[in-house]
Amino acid sequence: MSVDQDKPSDAQPSWPLARPTALLVLADGTVLEGQGLGAQGEAVGEVCFNTAITGYQEILTDPSYAGQIVTFTFPHVGNVGANEEDVETSNPAAGAGVRGAIVHAPITDPSNFRSTRHFDGWLKARGIIGLCGLDTRALTALIRESGMPNAVIAHSPDGSFDVERLKGEAARWPGIDGMDLVPSVASTRAYEWRGAPWRPGEGYGETKGGRFKVVAIDYGVKSNILRLLTEAGCDVVVAPATSSADEILAQKPDGVFLSNGPGDPAETGKYAVPVIRALLDRKTPTFGIxxxxxxxxxALGAKTVKMRQGxxxxxxxxxxFATGKVEIVSMNHGFAVDPATLPDNARETHRSLFDGSNCGIELTDRPAFSVQHHPEASPGPRDSHYLFRRFADMMARAER
Structure with missing residues (x-):
């Protein structure tokens, strides 16, 4: 990615402009025109769409979006401005994982009591290239029918682009399939996490100690996941994705958490799977998202597959299936576990009612479970917060 953010500004350009100042160039050579937002420059990535109507800041700072250009299906994005509280990136040393943002309507002036700056200026300060003015419904339909395309998003205020070069960049980019993107967003050092969930009128607080010690392996962990672990009674130590099993067990954890993150799981698994297997062999309570x-x-020997639209x-x-309830949840993933490849000691616990894809498993012979969706609800409904209590209950049983 190359961006110009030397002079971040909250100034919003006047609309409409005389010529396109931003392009989305697809790998098949299709060129879509719009108006530029945020950072200047160009970036290559995989174009996906997100159907959430709130939480654009949380979405654009979710490390799991590394390598992707997010198209928002909701037409009005940015109208409540931006602040420094609704950021999900837990690693301050990491840059913006997301490669770009596409919205339909021009950004209006912010109208929210929590706003501290204009969304356009926030994008610019974080180095995120934005584009507005596209028919996002048509782009969403294209992704739905043909899959997530590779593309270059480019923003030039003077409307000057080398279109043929951009077409070549989009066509040559190999795509996320086969990429380990965890190193671009995960922490390289271990640290303690003390943050507590946000409270109206109070903001974020700090915990004063919990019953359980949990090591969270950071593949690109979201901040609100860590906050909900502390709320569930955990003292949390965040460990780098490349930590060995011995380094993790040296912390004497009551449980281990496997975080969210970007990229092809099979590639990350080349170094992560042996560690997880060693932890499972020790019967360490384990929870993954x-x-x-x-x-x-x-780690159980199952396989993952690339999804068409994610x-x-x-x-x-x-x-x-444990409770029989249907939950409305947040999701962000482009790969899925193939349930047909799960071993006999793993049973499916959750399933998507949109397409029947696997959304959760638990082991029958060891204390471990995981879900594909995001129970931390940032953004999204809180239907799945109970999963953090389920993890705490698992650690309590292991103490007996």
Whole structure:
């Protein structure tokens, strides 16, 4: 990615402009025109769509979106401005994982009591290239029918583009399939996490100690996941994705958490799977979310598959077979666990009611479970918060 963010500004350009100042160039040579937002420059990535109607800041700072250009299906994005509280990136050393943002309507002036700056200026400060003015419904339909395309998003205020070069970049980019993107977003050092969930009128607090010690393996962990672990009574130590089993067990954890993250799980699994297998052999209580769910499945010998359009949104219905309830959940993933490849000691616990894909597993012979969706609800409904309590209950049983 190359961006110009030397002079971040909250100034919003006037609309409409005389000529396109941003392009989305697909790998097949299709060129879509719009108006530029945020950072200037160009970036290559995989184009997906997200159906959430709130939480654009949380979405664009979710490390799981590394390598992707997010198209928002909701037409009005940015109208409540931006702040520094609704950021999900837990690793301050990591840059913006997302490669770009596509919205339909021009950004209006912010109208929200929590806003501290204009969304356009926030994009620019974080180095995120934006584009508005596209028919996002048509782009969403294209992704739905043909899959997530590789593309270059480019923003030049003077409307000057080398279109042929951009076409070549989009066509040459190999895509996320086969990429390990965890190193671009995960922490390289271990640290303690003390943050607590946000409270109205108070903001974020700090915990003063919990009953259980949990090591969270960071594949690109979201901040609100860590906050909900502390709320469930955990003292959390965040460990790098490349940590060895001995380094993790040296912390004497009551449980291990496998985090969300970006990229092809099979590639990350080359170094993560042996560690997870060693932890499972010790019967360490284990809980995984998103990429962590896929890592657990791979450690059991199952396989993952690339999805055509992925699941990205805050309105996905998932059935929990343990309770019989249907939950509405947040999702963000482009790969899925193939349930037909799960071993006999793993049973399916959750399933998508949109397409029947696997959304959760648990082991029958060891204390471990995982889900594909995002129970931390950032953004999204809180139907699945109970899963953090389920993890705490598992650790309590292991103490007996």
């Amino acid at each position: 998103c990429l962590g769910h896929q890592m657990l499945a791979l 699941h990205h949104g805050a309105n996905h219905p998932v059935k929990d």
